Amino acid sequence: MRIEVWADVVCGWAYIGKRRLEAALADPAFDGVPVEVVWRPFRIDPTAPARAVPLEEAYGDPIVDTALRRCAPGLSPMENRARVSEIAAEEGLGPRWGAAWRADTHDAHRLLALAFERGDAARQNAVAERVMKAHFVEGRDISDREVLAAVAAEAGFADGAALLEAGAGEDVVRELLLTGKARGVATSPTIVVGDRALAGAQPAEVIREFLLKGGRRRELPEEVERLRYAESLLDQRDPFGALVLLRPLLDEHGDDRTVRMLAARAYFASAQLGRARPTLEWLVAKSPDDSYARHLLGRTLQRQGLAEEAAPHLTMAAVMTPEYA
Structure with missing residues (x-):
């Protein structure tokens, strides 16, 4: 024990x-x-x-x-x-x-x-x-x-x-x-x-x-557990802490969409827009129908003062998911 x-x-x-x-x-x-x-x-x-x-x-x-x-x-x-x-x-x-x-x-x-x-x-x-x-x-x-x-x-x-x-x-x-x-x-x-x-x-x-x-704990792969902890920190409004835990995953599993999306959310929440943008552009390129990625990319571009570039992404995200309108 x-x-x-x-x-x-x-x-x-x-x-x-x-x-x-x-x-x-x-x-x-x-x-x-x-x-x-x-x-x-x-x-x-x-x-x-x-x-x-x-x-x-x-x-x-x-x-x-x-x-x-x-x-x-x-x-x-x-x-x-x-x-x-x-x-x-x-x-x-x-x-x-x-x-x-x-x-x-x-x-x-x-x-x-x-x-x-x-x-x-x-x-x-x-x-x-x-x-x-x-x-x-x-x-x-x-x-x-x-x-x-x-x-x-x-x-x-x-x-x-x-x-x-x-x-x-x-x-x-x-x-x-x-x-x-x-x-x-x-x-x-x-x-x-x-x-x-x-x-x-x-x-x-x-x-x-x-x-x-006693107490049983579901045995998960280390990478999955780390990802869950990072998401928990992001939910607790600690994006910098989430990124600390995500760093090994980004180094080893940088092409995993789930890892990239969580990193993009953490970059956005911590105002690291220069890192959020290319991460979200990669996600949108891989999955053009991902309305959340498009919405977050549009908001990132807006915050960078790029309203014209943001507009198509925000519009398409709203069409796919009306709640983003």
Whole structure:
């Protein structure tokens, strides 16, 4: 059974959720069951400064307020802080508890992704434990690469520091963040098994019941899954994110109409009209009776100030599909 934990390492509930997940998996019901826990990135505070600042100074920032609410929906930052501290103590996290820094977690997520990619789930789990302990218990700045290098070594991933310095893991983390968004992950932590998700750091018994129900996920070719995620991002008005996921498909399957059409929609939605136009012209040339492609080409030409060139396409699209009139 593969368990994906989508979480940010600066979310206290993620660390609590880790302990509760471990308690759930210690139940005899899972004896002999092969389990793989994989950590996936989620950012509660993507605007955190590159250079960490003391957390006490950051609490008055409305952006920090918003970030903390993504970690604990329904609670004010102060309510969340008090409740997390109390529950962390109950879960045995401490004796000291409390982050000291508002730290950017991009490199920490890269380190986790690399630990899994270059090792396995066990190594990644060890790194996740050390990163969160460093942040919440030891009060260290986990945006500092020297701190991350020490944490990686302590977790048995000595190669991690060099990989970070070489820029490894950038694309992996970027795509995983977009994939999580496409799949509807909206809070930290979110536990996913197959096609089922459990949001929040639920009690161990709730997690146990969730895991026992399992979750089947329809196995799709990687290309089809990537295409669906890109379409989900476009539906969420993130055309740039959709194009990131589409890039490998455009490189390898550029003659596929479905791929081209989704790219054309993303180009149009992101105002990249210079890219939308040739893509749509190619689609219209291949399928002259595609009213949607014609309509979108006409609108693209209109937005480029080419009304006369747009008119025939818009007229023909309206004739074929009256709702485009």
